Amino acid sequence: MDVSQLLDDLNDKQRDVVAAPLQNMLVLAGAGSGKTRVLVQRIAWLMKVEHVSPHSILAVTFTNKAAAEMRSRVEQVAGGNIHGMWIGTFHGLAHRLLRMHFQEAKLPQSFQVLDSDDQLRLIKRIIRSLNLDEKRWPAKQMLWYINGKKDEGLRPQHIDTQFDQTEETFVKVYKAYQDACDRAGLVDFAELLLRAHELWLHNPELLAHYQQRFRHVLVDEFQDTNAIQYAWLTLLGKDKSKVMIVGDDDQSIYGWRGAKIENIQRFLNDFDEAQTVRLEQNYRSSANILNAANKLIANNNNRLGKELWTEDDAGEKISIYTALMK
Numbered sequence: 349m350d351v352s353q354l355l356d357d358l359n360d361k362q363r364d365v366v367a368a369p370l371q372n373m374l375v376l377a378g379a380g381s382g383k384t385r386v387l388v389q390r391i392a393w394l395m396k397v398e399h400v401s402p403h404s405i406l407a408v409t410f411t412n413k414a415a416a417e418m419r420s421r422v423e424q425v426a427g428g429n430i431h432g433m434w435i436g437t438f439h440g441l442a443h444r445l446l447r448m449h450f451q452e453a454k455l456p457q458s459f460q461v462l463d464s465d466d467q468l469r470l471i472k473r474i475i476r477s478l479n480l481d482e483k484r485w486p487a488k489q490m491l492w493y494i495n496g497k498k499d500e501g502l503r504p505q506h507i508d509t510q511f512d513q514t515e516e517t518f519v520k521v522y523k524a525y526q527d528a529c530d531r532a533g534l535v536d537f538a539e540l541l542l543r544a545h546e547l548w549l550h551n552p553e554l555l556a557h558y559q560q561r562f563r564h565v566l567v568d569e570f571q572d573t574n575a576i577q578y579a580w581l582t583l584l585g586k587d588k589s590k591v592m593i594v595g596d597d598d599q600s601i602y603g604w605r606g607a608k609i610e611n612i613q614r615f616l617n618d619f620d621e622a623q624t625v626r627l628e629q630n631y632r633s634s635a636n637i638l639n640a641a642n643k644l645i646a647n648n649n650n651r652l653g654k655e656l657w658t659e660d661d662a663g664e665k666i667s668i669y670t671a672l673m674k
């Protein structure tokens with residue numbers, strides 16, 4: 349087939365990614381370097397050139413909006429039928445798996461998803477039922493603790509509280525909260541991910557089915573993945589799939605909610621012969637802005653390193669604006 353239409357509007361590095369052999373790959377993509385375009389064209393390439401069935405492709409993005417956009421762009425570029433392809437957020441895909449396999453996941457068929465307001469209300473009730481002082485043990489802090497532990501893949505029984513009485517109380521609330529959720533068939537957002545991971549971990553045949561099916565896995569915004577998302581992805585893709593992750597270690601902004609930038613480095617160690625390609629040409633900003641950004645991010649620790657550049661003019665000089673916060 350004539351593949352030129354899939355490669356025509358790409359620069360050399362973008363082409364290297366789209367037309368790469370079937371392999372594990374890290375695409376280090378700077379801001380405005382066209383990563384969405386590359387991801388979409390890569391999926392189209394897999395289907396049209398490598399004759400991969402859409403049924404074998406799983407693509408993960410970070411927001412529902414990005415997932416919807418990717419789906420419609422892939423449909424456009426690949427020409428319509430992408431039936432059987434899974435495109436979604438980590439949470440959306442985990443939810444889908446739990447609905448399909450609720451019995452193996454030990455959930456009632458009618459389980460409900462709790463949003464963070466519901467979660468906070470339930471935690472407040474638990475704190476009261478345990479006769480704890482709400483001022484000393486604020487519900488919001490408990491909520492952060494519970495979600496944080498789930499993001500790390502930890503159940504109450506995994507947490508060692510031997511030397512820490514404060515943590516002992518946190519774990520007591522976590523346990524009572526989880527028991528209440530389990531009794532009522534309630535699943536919070538962090539639980540979606542943790543339970544989807546446990547679903548595969550404890551049901552090897554089910555895992556084998558998905559490993560067999562999803563031979564091509566693509567993940568966007570990889571720098572934002574937390575420990576449990578990485579563990580889930582590793583279970584699925586490490587042995588049988590070709591996994592392409594796209595991320596930017598200079599754009600990690602979710603450390604405060606469990607994102608682990610070191611997952612990029614772990615990917616290079618854990619996934620066989622992963623190749624790295626850097627997308628450094630920027631299509632969004634003038635050279636003055638990029639040079640200033642390059643100088644600033646050069647101060648970040650432990651970066652894999654890249655240097656953004658543009659064919660555009662220097663543009664206006666940068667001015668500094670100081671604003672007061674109320």
Ligand SMILES: Nc1ncnc2c1ncn2[C@@H]1O[C@H](COP(=O)(O)OP(=O)(O)OP(=O)(O)O)[C@@H](O)[C@H]1O
Pocket residue numbers: 357358359362377378379380381382383384385386631632
């Ligand atoms: N090879 C190219 N030639 C011309 N324009 C391009 C090329 N690749 C990407 N662009 C343009 O660059 C802009 C940024 O692309 P895109 O949104 O895909 O980047 P991105 O890396 O996902 O951005 P970010 O993650 O920073 O939001 C878009 O307007 C896109 O059309």
